[in-house]
Amino acid sequence: MRDGTIKQFNPFTGTEVWTVPGRGHRPLGEDNHAGAPLDPARHGKHCTFCESRLFETPPEKARLVRTATGWETIKGLSAEETVNTDWAFRRVPNLFEIVSCDYWQKNYDYTLPVSLQSRKDNYLASERGWRHVLDIVNTRMRLCGADEATVRATPIEEKIAMANAFFGGGHELIIANRHFIDGATHANQLAGSGSMTPEEHYQYFRFTIEALREIYLSNRYVRYVAVFQNWLKPAGASFDHLHKQLVAIDERGVSNDMEIRLVRANPNIYNEEAVNYAAYRNLVFAENDHAIAFAGFGHRFPTLEVYSKSERSQPWNHSVDELRAVSDLVHACHAAMGPGIPCNEEWHYKPPDADVPMPWRVQIKWRVSNPAGFEGGTLIYVNTIDPESLRDKVVPRIFELKNQGKIALMKIAFECDCVPNCLKYNPAVRLQQSRDGEFLPLSGDARSES
Secondary structure, eight states: OTTSOEEEEOTTTOOEEEEOTTSOOOOSSOOOOOOOBOOGGGTTOSSTTSTTOGGGSOOOSEEEEEETTEEEEEOOOOHHHHTTSOOSEEEEEOSSOSSOHHHHHHHHOOOOOHHHHHHHHHHHTSHHHHHHHHHHHHHHHHHTTOOHHHHHHSOHHHHHHHTHHHHHOSEEEEEESOSBOTTOOBTTOBOOGGGSOHHHHHHHHHHHHHHHHHHHHHOTTOOEEEEEEEESGGGTOSSSSOEEEEEEESSOOHHHHHHHHHHHHOTTHHIIIIIHHHHHTTOEEEEOSSEEEEEOOSOSSOEEEEEEOOSOSSGGGSOHHHHHHHHHHHHHHHHHHOTTSOEEEEEEOOOTTOSSOOOOEEEEEEOOSOOOHHHHHHSEEEOSSOHHHHHHHHHHHHHHHHHTTOSOOOEEGGGOOOOTTOOOOOHHHHHHHHHHTSSOOOSSOHHHHO
16 A cells, blocks of 8 residues: 555465554564573473473373484383483373364274374383373373362272373374573573574474374374464463474364365465465565475464475475475574564465365464454454565575574575476476476576576
């Protein structure tokens, strides 16, 4: 608009967003408050997810360990072994499930598969494992409102049955080892996704995808597993300790159902209405061989979007190079914004029972404003940072991080190729590109000649 107001429309959700001049002058990831000094006596004990409080979470399902030769996923540890093995990431059940194990049992007659029942039996076989499980069950009962008399009166058999949620439930956490960065002295020096090295972040992604695939394989009634990361309490995190969440549901979800209808009508919609449009408006800020990132539009919050270019629609079918490419761009987004901005990282991918191809994409939404009465009354959302300003905030930081060697090599801003229809999920586009030869080089240096 002439006054500078920018009106955005999301082609996938129909959301209308306005950015009003003068409401988005927030410094990028800067925190001028040092925070309280850390107490050395609390090292490794700052929250339930910390390394010295392992028995305050339900029994872990797996852990990722860094070895002398690489990385290894370890499963089946006893309670005694849990405290004697170092870890970089742990996979544990969520104590308060969004969709409970009881939900699957009562609505679908779900029972633990043989492998998971065996894991439960083996864990309970030791004294420490038995005590750990009962302690967690008792804690959960108390937090759910049961008085002490009820907790004591509940039969052991009933409590052990409740523990099925710890071994066969579909709401899991992927917890990073560090609460604060190495050498931290103050409480604001949190270890976020951007604090990792590119290799650590790739392993974080890979370990999450392992869990994602196993949830589908362990419960045939699951139609979709939502994957997300809430960073800091204003974004919905219970603890300011880095972790991802995976939640199994028995529906594809409203968002997926809407998008599937759109893809049926226009199979190339993700190229045309997302990546191509972003490229034509100079919103693309990073790209590598297998992924592309741009400042999103039509979102309630300022949003960075990373799209996989892969032919494959689901993250567990990506090659190592394709997975690493997506991870590298997502890592760069987090590193550029810094650990001081609350955000939600959301994964979107093709549900297993969908009949149309859909690219894997990751959205990082900055929770820098709160929808209020205006939004509720109009369903027009005020986003304080428009896409071009968001791009301009991110690009200098990514250049700086690249020059410092803190993120993976990638093309940034004007370096990006932005080839139209670069997402290969659509078979028709792949066929047409094969026929056209994409952009085959002319004799000599076509770019210099032009």
